[in-house]
Amino acid sequence: SSSLLGAMGERRRAHAMLFPFPCSGHINPTLKLAELLHSRGVHVTFVNTEHNHERLLRRGAASGGALRGREGFRFEAVPDGLSEEERAAPDSTVKLYLSLRRSCGKPLEELARRVASRGDDDDGVPPVTCVVLSGLVSFALAVAEELGVPAFVLWGTSACGFACTLRLRQLRQRGYTPLKDESYLTNGYLDTPIDWIAGMPTVRLGDISSFVRTLDPTSFALRVEEDEANSCTRAQGLILNTFDDLESDVLDALKDEFPRVYTIGPLVAAMHGRVNRANGLGGAAAGLSLWEEDFACMAWLDAQPAGSVLYVSFGSLTVMSPDALAELAWGLADSRRPFLWVVRPGLVAGGANALPDGFVAETKDRCFIAEWCAQEQVLRHRAVGGFLTHSGWNSTTESICAGVPMICWPGFADQYINSRYVRDEWGIGLRLDEELRREQVAAHVEELMGGGDRGEEMRRNAAKWKAVAEAAAAKGGSSYDSLDKLVEQLRLGCQ
Ligand code: UDP
Numbered sequence: 001s002s003s004l005l006g007a008m009g010e011r012r013r014a015h016a017m018l019f020p021f022p023c024s025g026h027i028n029p030t031l032k033l034a035e036l037l038h039s040r041g042v043h044v045t046f047v048n049t050e051h052n053h054e055r056l057l058r059r060g061a062a063s064g065g066a067l068r069g070r071e072g073f074r075f076e077a078v079p080d081g082l083s084e085e086e087r088a089a090p091d092s093t094v095k096l097y098l099s100l101r102r103s104c105g106k107p108l109e110e111l112a113r114r115v116a117s118r119g120d121d122d123d124g125v126p127p128v129t130c131v132v133l134s135g136l137v138s139f140a141l142a143v144a145e146e147l148g149v150p151a152f153v154l155w156g157t158s159a160c161g162f163a164c165t166l167r168l169r170q171l172r173q174r175g176y177t178p179l180k181d182e183s184y185l186t187n188g189y190l191d192t193p194i195d196w197i198a199g200m201p202t203v204r205l206g207d208i209s210s211f212v213r214t215l216d217p218t219s220f221a222l223r224v225e226e227d228e229a230n231s232c233t234r235a236q237g238l239i240l241n242t243f244d245d246l247e248s249d250v251l252d253a254l255k256d257e258f259p260r261v262y263t264i265g266p267l268v269a270a271m272h273g274r275v276n277r278a279n280g281l282g283g284a285a286a287g288l289s290l291w292e293e294d295f296a297c298m299a300w301l302d303a304q305p306a307g308s309v310l311y312v313s314f315g316s317l318t319v320m321s322p323d324a325l326a327e328l329a330w331g332l333a334d335s336r337r338p339f340l341w342v343v344r345p346g347l348v349a350g351g352a353n354a355l356p357d358g359f360v361a362e363t364k365d366r367c368f369i370a371e372w373c374a375q376e377q378v379l380r381h382r383a384v385g386g387f388l389t390h391s392g393w394n395s396t397t398e399s400i401c402a403g404v405p406m407i408c409w410p411g412f413a414d415q416y417i418n419s420r421y422v423r424d425e426w427g428i429g430l431r432l433d434e435e436l437r438r439e440q441v442a443a444h445v446e447e448l449m450g451g452g453d454r455g456e457e458m459r460r461n462a463a464k465w466k467a468v469a470e471a472a473a474a475k476g477g478s479s480y481d482s483l484d485k486l487v488e489q490l491r492l493g494c495q
Pocket of ligand 1: 025026313314316374376392394396398
């Protein structure tokens with residue numbers, strides 16, 4: 001029987017259990033990574049929370065079953081432990097974070113063992129040999145430790161965003177944050193230059209992260225970011241959705257601190273180039289969108305001239321005030337250019353997403369409002385010439401991969417540093433002031449979309465970065481090779 005076991009051991013495949021924090025910005029890149037691993041022969045178990053799983057099943061019933069498993073790729077779910085009241089609370093993301101930490105470790109471990117107990121049996125599911133987490137679920141590092149398998153963390157921000165998050169602790173220790181009082185938000189203090197983050201140019205304190213803006217010495221969000229980023233040192237490897245040429249200096253510096261850094265991005269380019277072409281649209285490539293996508297906007301885009309449309313979206317989490325919404329709306333109206341605007345349910349604080357009176361009537365011949373769309377497809381549409389974005393990292397990489405320059409309106413976490421790089425390091429965007437004003441919105445739209453030199457230059461740079469991103473993800477490119485190394489490492493873990 002020992003030789004039989006030996007033979008089985010040789011046959012045993014790497015089996016990655018992936019668990020993202022349950023929000024779009026984490027699920028999307030983790031799922032793309034899962035697809036890429038699967039395309040390299042790694043067995044995949046992708047774990048959602050039961051709440052999202054059921055939400056996706058309901059959506060799947062309408063759109064063709066995104067959660068259908070395939071040979072070597074299955075979806076599972078664990079409870080998130082939230083009550084319905086907590087889910088509806090304004091700080092539901094914090095409650096979710098705490099609840100997962102409190103109650104999700106055991107179910108995850110049991111799940112891994114349950115899948116494993118099926119063993120190398122008839123349905124051919126090998127035991128879980130590694131765990132891949134997104135940021136914010138570091139509690140699950142302990143699950144991997146319990147299981148005795150290596151853990152890898154896919155930190156879903158830019159490398160510069162990760163480097164900044166790692167330095168929140170020093171900023172706190174050196175007294176830069178928390179802020180002394182409210183006046184520090186507006187008195188120029190946030191312009192303080194920070195020139196000591198390895199691999200990064202001098203940046204404004206305010207650009208490092210939204211979390212430096214706190215007045216609270218015990219700020220929960222600040223500590224969570226700090227702890228989550230620093231806990232990555234406990235993982236076997238750090239996986240980043242970026243590519244070497246885009247952030248070479250900061251990556252070099254990170255590699256001093258983290259010996260195993262896998263730069264496998266942009267995931268959207270890797271997916272586009274490889275999985276889609278090779279396998280057709282798999283279950284996951286078809287998307288695990290938590291909202292119903294409005295495909296009518298694609299037909300509307302078809303009818304617009306090439307490069308004429310501004311796409312406007314702030315991702316899955318941004319909440320804006322009714323005043324900011326009105327300034328944005330009138331700025332877009334005043335720009336007199338066509339725009340496709342995603343007004344997600346919950347975008348506006350206080351509930352109703354009421355657009356200002358008269359706005360729809362004034363813009364109806366050149367505006368399409370969607371609740372949610374297939375963003376990657378939209379950005380790649382030939383009619384789209386610019387993206388007004390909150391500078392979330394997924395949106396930023398999707399825009400880079402589509403060669404679309406941006407107007408940035410950052411507001412949370414790493415969005416400030418992303419927009420700083422978009423504008424100053426990569427030359428592919430403009431940035432709006434924190435307080436939205438319609439005049440500035442209209443002027444920036446004109447600068448980006450109009451025929452001026454600056455717009456021209458941003459378009460040229462965007463086309464260049466698109467090509468560099470594609471080359472990184474293509475066979476022989478840096479991200480392709482990095483994925484090879486990651487798969488190799490996952491395989492080592494199961495010998
Ligand atoms: N997204 C989408 N449809 C929309 C708006 C956003 O599919 O109408 C997707 C987008 O493609 C991206 C994700 O939602 O993959 C948002 O992630 P990002 O990191 O940009 O921002 P977050 O939502 O985490 O703030």
